[in-house]
Amino acid sequence: MTFSIVGRSADGTALGVAVASKFLGVGAAVPAALADVGAVATQSYANLAYRPQGLALLGTGVAAPEVVKALIAGDAGPVGHRQVGVVGPTGPGATYTGADCHDWAGGTAGDGYAIQGNMLAGPAVVGDMERGWLGSADESRLASRLVAALRAGDRAGGDRRGRQSAALLVVAKGLGYGGTSDVLVDLRVDDHPDPVTELGRLLEMHALYFEHPDPATLQPLTGALGDEVRERLATRGHADADLDEALASWAGVENLEMRIVAGAIDPLVLSHLRALS
Structure with missing residues (x-):
């Protein structure tokens, strides 16, 4: 019922998650990120414990693929219905889709990113998101890259049940408001007929109010x-x-x-x- 991307900036300083779903307030459930540590997206009968557990493992130096394996191995719940994506401060991202997730469900991962979705219009959602991510490599702002990928998935049909919410979380050490926080961007659209477009609009406003001038x-x-x-x-x-x-x-x-x-x-x-x- 959700599609998401976890990603790392080209220079490795920023980590984040972008997500959209036919689900109220998806930003309250799916994304988690910690500066210099990693980012996690948990969805499809989401196990919210994956968020602190995944970040804790990443914080000890465990690579994203091994983090995903550990999360699934340690889950006493319906792992066949789980879906998770993880990216660390270096190396490849990793994704898992349980065999019992509602169709269409799947994901892909590569150096610095992982993309996953369930109850989607089709595999083109994930495929277009990956092409959008890889095609924006020249964009220095991680938030913009994540939203561009999310927008590509939305255009490809996104959640086959419809649209409701979207969220964006990006962290970078000391780059939050006034240099007193690691939270670079934290935006949520909890209930909207076109949440991904609205998320893009909010990101433009965020750039005006919170970014430093060129x-x-x-x-x-x-x-x-x-x-x-x-x-x-x-x-x-x-x-x-x-x-x-x-x-x-x-x-x-x-x-x-x-x-x-x-x-x-x-x-x-x-x-x-x-x-x-």
Whole structure:
């Protein structure tokens, strides 16, 4: 009743899971990830204990294929109905599909990823997800790669019962909000007629509010641009002799504080300011 991908970024710094299903709040059940350790997706009569157990095994250096074997061997429940995908900080991912999972069910895995699904429209769901993942190797953002793969599976028919929820979880050491967390992206669409598309929209918003600006695009706050920004900030109630302070104050109100750099302005921040003034 679910299709998912667990993956690792090309540089090995980020690990994550993307999942969609005709199931309420799939993000509460399927994904788990721990920075520098690995990621796990448990589904199809999901055994939620696989999440801490899988991460604990990965944390001791056990490779993903052996983690999957250990999880299945240690499960006293209906392993024929289980499905799980695991990826570690290095090496190949691994996936398991029990013989009793509802058709169509299956998965595939390779270096740094594992894809799996059950109750799918057909094998093209997994196949298209894998092609989407492999074809996006030039994309540096793991979150974008995971969602692209999920979108490919959705276009191929996804869950044959329909659509309801989707989720994305990505972790990277110290790269969460303000550098005080390892959770880079944590987005959930719990009940929506087109959850994968909605997840993509939320990821675009997340990039605006939580990603740091591209240094190559920053514009110096000098001359006419500095005067314009100062004037627009003043009209928004953020007048300050120090332009950096005024901009930071306004950006905090607008939840754009992650994009503030002293002495310059991010074009996305500038566009937002202009749109409001």
